[in-house]
Amino acid sequence: MxxxxxxxxxxxxxxxxxxxxxxxxxxxxxxxxxxxxxxxxxxxxxxxxxxxxxxxxxxxxxxxxxxxxxxxxxxxxxxxxVAFLPQSAELDADFPISLEQVVMQGRYRGLGLLRWPGRADRAAVAQALDRVGLAQLAKRPFGELSGGQRQRGLLARALASQPxxxxxxxxxxxxxxxxxxxxxxxxxxxxxxxxxxxxxxxxxxxxxxxxxxxxxxxxxxxxxxxxxxxxxxxxxxxxxxxxxxxxxxxxxxxxxxxxx
Amino acid sequence: MTIVDALFSAFAIPFMGRALVVMLVLAVVAGVVGVLVNLRGLEFISDGLTHAVFPGLAIGLAVGGASGLIPGAAIAALAGALALTWLDRAGVTSDAAIAIVLTAAFSIGVIVVSKSSDYAGELEALLFGRVLTIPPDQVLPLVAVSGVALVAVVVTLKQQLFRAFDARGSRAAGDSALVLDLVLNAAIALVVVAAASTVGTLLVLALLIVPGAVARLVTMRLWWLFPVAAGFAAVAAWLGLAAGFAVSVGAGVDVPAGATIVAVFVLGYALVLAVAQVAGWVRGSGVGRSGFEPLPPASDAPRPARTGARRPAAPLEHAARARRAGEER
Structure with missing residues (x-):
């Protein structure tokens, strides 16, 4: 095959x-x-x-x-x-959003307009953060992370969509x-x-x-x-x-x- | 007149009760929509929409009297939303382009109103609103218009926030930038329609911008922005109405209620800004991202902390910063 x-x-x-x-x-x-x-x-x-x-x-x-x-x-x-990892420097560091919420954006495509994230989505986000080694920083504001951590966070967002x-x-x-x-x-x-x-x-x-x-x-x-x-x-x-x-x-x- | 009379008893009077209902609904919706305006840096486009509504109000009034205000404003606002969305996507969203559109619209409105027999009175009502004289049969349409705006934003909220944070990522994930921009601009337009009939076209912008700016000062938690903005707007609207009643009835000074409402909004912003400054100084680091919230403990080589001299951004500064963020339309 x-x-x-x-x-x-x-x-x-x-x-x-x-x-x-x-x-x-x-x-x-x-x-x-x-x-x-x-x-x-x-x-x-x-x-x-x-x-x-x-x-x-x-x-x-x-x-x-x-x-x-x-x-x-x-x-x-x-x-x-397809998932895309942009350069983190393109994003607004002052935007009030946590790392976990950024990674959750990777799940939105599967949710559509009306559904909100559920248990499976939260599990996928936790798994993606764990995979890039940032699980302990999930609640931190995205803009307060180092450049490398932000890049890994965006990679986690890409992974959360399971591309x-x-x-x-x-x-x-x-x-x-x-x-x-x-x-x-x-x-x-x-x-x-x-x-x-x-x-x-x-x-x-x-x-x-x-x-x-x-x-x-x-x-x-x-x-x-x-x-x-x-x-x-x-x-x-x-x-x-x-x-x-x-x-x-x-x-x-x-x-x-x-x-x- | 006592404070209790102004804050509570006054609203037993039918016209005050109607004004409170409309303003509370409007304040909550404007607060929610205003957070997105703040995050997307759409303050100047919102200003353009408030002016675009003016000829619609004027023509609606000329054609259908008071009952023509909302339909006229709605048509003008939605046309304005379409025009500004198109300008935005065509890459001509310069401040000059918006300024040209809004002043052209405003001049059309003034020409239409000038043909009225009561030119001065009509103009004043359209510019400064008539929140205390809302006819009973207009309460439901105003609430309905606000409700449609709220539903439009809530249904697309996840995607709107994604687009506000990372426009290219949002498009790569399959979101339609055109649809999201149209929905948001239409929601802003509908809030402008409802607010223009109450606080007037000159003061509408405060309802859209101040609550979101206050929320940005109070919290850096994304989902808290919305209840904080809506709560601030509701309390400020209530206090503004009460203040207008107290000054007009208690002190005998005739003051438009729309103006007192907006004055309370701006005073509230100034108060929150001052408290945020003090909170930042107490922490010894100036004002951070939010004046009230300390940063969580760092556990892994955080990026350098913001400079201590940083101050919280004024509402229009958020707009400039968002535009600088290189958002792709």
Whole structure:
């Protein structure tokens, strides 16, 4: 018996109404697989993630989720399959909300408008917080957590929705070593549980420790394959358009770029 | 006249009783809706809606007399909600755009009212309301309009809060930003309709903004914001009516009740703000996120505490901050 990949992009392009976008995407991610998405700022990494979420229109090719074709228009629903981890710095630290309440938002899609969280939802939230190691901080105001804790809290929110595909946008930006280690361990557990992961990152350590393959993009897909095959100096220099880059086992140093 | 007379006995008089019923319902609903206005930073859009209602009130009055006020205001408010939602999604929600819309609407209202034979009287009633002269047959429509606004917000409350906190996350989770914005703007519009008939279009904004701002000062617990805002609004509305009655009947100074209600709202905000400042100083850390609540103990490397000099934000500062939060429409 064969399983459909969780995500399959075939000749796909995602384009903002203003014209910017990313094209030529051919990619499959199966259950328990993780793929790193690497490229310079403005390469279309976030556009690709938003396109999968249905927030940016797909202007070419096909997108399949769990074997089913998604519509071409930006859709408001991906049938609960996809969860997204934004960068925590985008959120208002003054918003009066606890970590536990943030994680509960991951359950809202399944509840709809009229139902309110019940025992099963609270259990799922507790489990997600436990999984990212923040159960003891559940009642704390979200804005009072450290940057790394907030990022892990948002990961818990994504986990609470029990997705088949998890999208992460630069999850390691600004994290200290302890939070990076915790995030890596959580991602490994998720893979073991069969969750497919697509992560936008500059962190080669994350790519090597967690991901099975790498996609290099800069407006279009430049390379895709196993980490060690794709992350060569030549490929990375081509991707970053002649910018002087340094690369070793753990880091990708790109002058003028954030990240590692 | 004693204080007891003003606070309790006065409301046995039919017109005072009707005013109290309408104001209590309106205050509770405005308090709940106002929390979302505060969290989303929609204060200026709310101001735009209050002005958009004015020509509807004026045309309704001209066409149908007093009974035309609510239908006229409702049509204008819902049209305003649609226009502002569209402007917002079209990316032209600059303060200038809203200002242009609201002043244009207000000028239309003034032109319509100027054709009335009792120009000054009608204008005053529309601007400052007529809470003490609400006809008995208008109580039910006002309560119904407020009720619809409350139901609209309560049904979408989880999703509204999700969108207020993380607009992109909300959309990624399948929520329709268009539907949520339309529902919230329509709820604000309906509160404006009900309030414009009571405290008037110039003072409506206080009912929508002050309770939410007070709640933000009092608590940082999300679900407590709503009862705190509604409770504050209800008490302030009651005290404002009583104050208006005492000044007008007891002291013989004719003061519009809508104005005394709003004055009590603002005084209440100032009082809470002062207490929050003192509470912050007593804790030795200035005023924190909430003036009254100490932070829970940290158990795992919390982010740096807020600076001691931080003061609680004024209502319009919350709006600016929310806009800065980079919300995606």
């Amino acid at each position: 064969t399983h459909s990949p969780v995500l399959r992009l075939t000749g796909a392009a995602f384009t903002h109404p203003g014209g910017a976008g990313v094209a030529g995407l051919d990619l499959e991610i199966g259950r328990g697989e993780a793929v790193a998405l690497i490229g310079p700022n403005g390469a279309g990494k976030s556009t690709l993630l938003k396109g999968i979420l249905g927030l940016v229109p797909r202007t070419a090719g096909t997108l399949e989720l769990g074997g089913a074709r998604a519509s071409e228009r930006p859709s408001h629903s991906r049938n609960g399959m 088949a595909l998890l999208l992460l946008d630069e999850p390691f930006n600004g994290l200290d070593q302890a939070n990076r280690d915790a995030l890596v361990e959580t991602l490994r557990q998720l893979k073991a549980d069969g969750v497919a992961v697509l992560v936008s990152t500059h962190d080669l350590e994350l790519a090597r420790l967690v991901c099975d393959s790498v996609v290099l993009v800069n407006g279009t897909q430049l390379a895709h394959g196993p980490v060690d095959d794709v992350l060569t100096l030549g490929n990375v220099q081509e991707c970053f358009e002649g910018v002087e880059v340094e690369i070793d086992e753990h880091t990708l140093v790109v002058p003028g770029h954030e990240g590692h």
